[in-house]
Amino acid sequence: MLDEVLQDLEAESAALDRLVSGLSPQEWSHPTLAPGWTVAHQIAHLHWTDEVATLANADPDRFYARLAESMDDPLTYVDRAAAAGVAPPDELLPRWRAGRRALIDALKAVPNNEKRPWFGTAMSPVSSATGRMMETWAHGRDIADTFPDQSREYAQPTARLRHVAFIGYRTIGHGFESHGRPAPTEPFRVELIMPDREQLAFGPEAAGNRVTGPILDFCLLVTQRRHPADLALQASGDEANAWLTVAQAFAGPPGEKREPKAARNR
Template sequence: MKYYQSLIALSIMEKIISSIRNEALMLEGLFNGLDELTWKAETSFKSWSPEIILSHLLYFDRMTIYSLNDLDKFNEEATFLFKTFASETNSLTRAQIVKDRLLIDSRSSMIAEWKASNQEMTNIFFNVEPDQRCQWFGPDMSARMFMVARYMETWSHSQAIYELLDEPRHYTDDIEHIVDIGVKTFKWSFRNRKLDVPEIIPYIELISPTGETWSFNEINNEESIIGLASDFCHVVTQNRNIKDTELEVNGKISEHWMSIAQCFAGEPEDPPEQGERN
């Protein structure tokens, strides 16, 4: 039984890590195609440049490694982050301070360091049990959810690069990880804003990029969200305003949730205004 459970556990981590590596390859292609001006240009995500976005991904991939392999370093960097966030409230300023912390000046060096850290992170977590607890800034997380969160953040931040380049995005069924975390953070989205959590949980029916149907919760004709999985992912990661998607949202609870949905940890964030990112 223990051997059988280990095989199942390995397949779970293998699937998530494969998705991270797939996304990293696509993002690497985007970054390699940027010239120096575009590398430092403002994107539609809080005016972060591609340079800032990649430094952010690199820094937190490294923090993920430290959480397992070097707790002293993790705690040192966590102290730095808490002090930075306490003294600075502007998202871009915070991100700039994190970038400067890396002491990497050139585009090629930043890309190379990110590739190396992302590969190291996925290699380490490939052999970690999915239920193993990992230290983070708030409550600790399972290794599985840790990797889902890294995939989600990489996928989410990539969108700003696609928008900057006005390049269409090819979606894959890897986004099932984001759908899953988006569904599971229904209650969190309300609690994080100190709002009462609705007793009724909306029914969700989504079409995957390959045409599969993904459904969640009990069928409810009065409270439901139906449409493309990619649209749902953009909403819960706050890349899109719900009104800029083709999701069919029925019911006041569903409408409220989609207006504040947040599948990532941290302070409450607001989605972009209608028409701001599409």
Template structure:
């Protein structure tokens, strides 16, 4: 738990540095996400850090009801109740909420169950991993908007783990049953270390950089546009529908090339 929280705090600091010197005009820079700008992304992260803290503290029982009541969520999933804040005010608010959330995580046993997505309670440890994954996913949108290459550290393993752990849900939200076909996922971390899951002897296999796979798993890149090696029909299907986060099935970005 301490290791994941350390990773979460480090990623928060990295994203904080990314946006801390933005002008008010830059805060309104559009993202690749429809109708979102940079400020929307940080508002979203801040609100769900706030929600995570409330749920862990027992001050709320249902994430959807909390979001509906307090965020002003619109059809684009933007928390419109906070649009009046300046970029600097949003950043200050996020700093406060993520600090409160971290304190709540430190008070939890890693196996404590938190009522996160409807019908999908998470352990405190898994929720910390999910908050780290979502923060990195939205930071990728910001990097893209600013014309910068997304930064990937060794802590990307939390996102990789969720890509594998959430595989049954990815099939389910796409109206599919997860097959029993053996699959092997082998990824190279920034350090050069190998992170792997599944059956090494499987014919269906995905191999490549942790960065490429993580970008695919958060639905920010189409696997066809990466250097991933994807062999086998089932591996190609998994690469097409992998999704690390709960909710409806999001489409992958349109591929710029075929192979």
């Protein structure tokens, strides 16, 4: 299972690498849809997170020291770390590539089923790799949305999205809790259409709360890259409908959600 996720993580990273490698140095300074973040911020953040994940898996003591640094101002720590890593592409790209390789080596070295620390939890190598897959795709999507004419190939959905969707399903309760609401008491059923038109499903078939639609739209929702009004997702059940407004696959406080397209175009 770990080898499968790592292969998909490497493929997703390589696809994003091809996209950003084709951008000019000036385009690396272009703002993305994430407020205050340029393309360089996006790649610097991915490098920083890879580096921290490598510490968590290879040297937990150093990870805990890094974690302690975030406690002085946890709400701005991620933004500050991204800003600190911004550099010209000829510096940042090799740094990111080396960090990706180091993380994969660190994950492969963790004994089977052993968990290592992470922000607010502990994770197995498979979970850590799946999380990196989710983040790489989400931040890559910000860059692709910034340069749609140059990113048609990258923006096409792939079977790799199944990892992002899995995290989205597993974090349904977290989405509610991060918004200060109790987690659902009834199960959810999620049915998604894959790029090859096959169905990917999570949860019991008889669940009263259901979410259905294209896997791309589901992943855009749980990573907060689109407003629910702009997605072809259908929900049935009170908790399922409420979840569309709080979905959040990533750790930490609620993110700054995207406005619906109609509001952005006013």
